[in-house]
Amino acid sequence: MSESLLDRVPVIPVVVIENLDHAVPVAKALVAGGLPVIELTLRTPVALDAIERIAAEVPDILLGAGTIVTPGQAKQALDAGAQFLVSPGSTPTLTAAMRDTGLPHLPGAATVSEVLTLLEAGYTELKFFPAEASGGANFLKSIHSPVPAARFCPTGGITAASASSYLALPNVGCVGGSWITPADVLAREDWDAVEAAAQHVHENT
Numbered sequence: 118m119s120e121s122l123l124d125r126v127p128v129i130p131v132v133v134i135e136n137l138d139h140a141v142p143v144a145k146a147l148v149a150g151g152l153p154v155i156e157l158t159l160r161t162p163v164a165l166d167a168i169e170r171i172a173a174e175v176p177d178i179l180l181g182a183g184t185i186v187t188p189g190q191a192k193q194a195l196d197a198g199a200q201f202l203v204s205p206g207s208t209p210t211l212t213a214a215m216r217d218t219g220l221p222h223l224p225g226a227a228t229v230s231e232v233l234t235l236l237e238a239g240y241t242e243l244k245f246f247p248a249e250a251s252g253g254a255n256f257l258k259s260i261h262s263p264v265p266a267a268r269f270c271p272t273g274g275i276t277a278a279s280a281s282s283y284l285a286l287p288n289v290g291c292v293g294g295s296w297i298t299p300a301d302v303l304a305r306e307d308w309d310a311v312e313a314a315a316q317h318v319h320e321n322t
């Protein structure tokens with residue numbers, strides 16, 4: 118995949134799957150809504166199996182694994198079929214493990230020093246997490262002049278209403294968020310609502 122991860126879609130849906138049977142319907146609803154990308158978080162026991170199922174049954178979706186917090190998870194996500202990786206923060210061993218997979222990946226940063234450390238390691242595309250709690254759009258606006266080389270996918274606390282203020286910034290390529298697939302919507306298996314939320318993003322960003 119040569120194209121930048123930040124420039125494919127304006128919003129990356131961040132999805133927490135509790136019930137393995139929800140994985141494929143959620144992925145299909147996102148594709149049907151015109152948002153063919155998913156970041157499946159490795160936060161639940163079924164997450165790797167969910168990635169495997171989506172890889173096998175929804176080939177049209179760009180399939181990522183999120184919440185990569187240990188080096189071993191990078192390889193596990195690769196083996197399950199993930200096509201990109203996202204971590205909420207970064208350590209040298211974590212970024213090395215993600216790089217070893219050969220997959221595109223977004224390492225997380227929340228401070229200027231973390232951003233500079235990742236730039237030194239060769240990264241120019243980063244996740245900014247937790248975005249709202251770490252200063253939000255104002256933080257990104259403030260660091261653009263001193264550190265113009267870094268571009269971001271802010272994630273954490275972003276909503277349908279606040280996404281546009283991030284997307285208007287020159288150093289933001291896309292945002293991530295779970296608002297398209299909230300826990301209550303998944304729990305009641307309302308795939309039409311997921312499709313409608315994806316379509317809303319597709320048509321309004």
Ligand SMILES: O=C(O)C(=O)C[C@H](O)[C@H](O)COP(=O)(O)O
Nearest residue numbers: 158183184205272273274294295
């Ligand atoms: O699990 C990860 O990989 C994370 O780094 C955190 C998630 O990206 C955010 O928790 C999503 O943020 P919300 O849209 O506020 O739910």
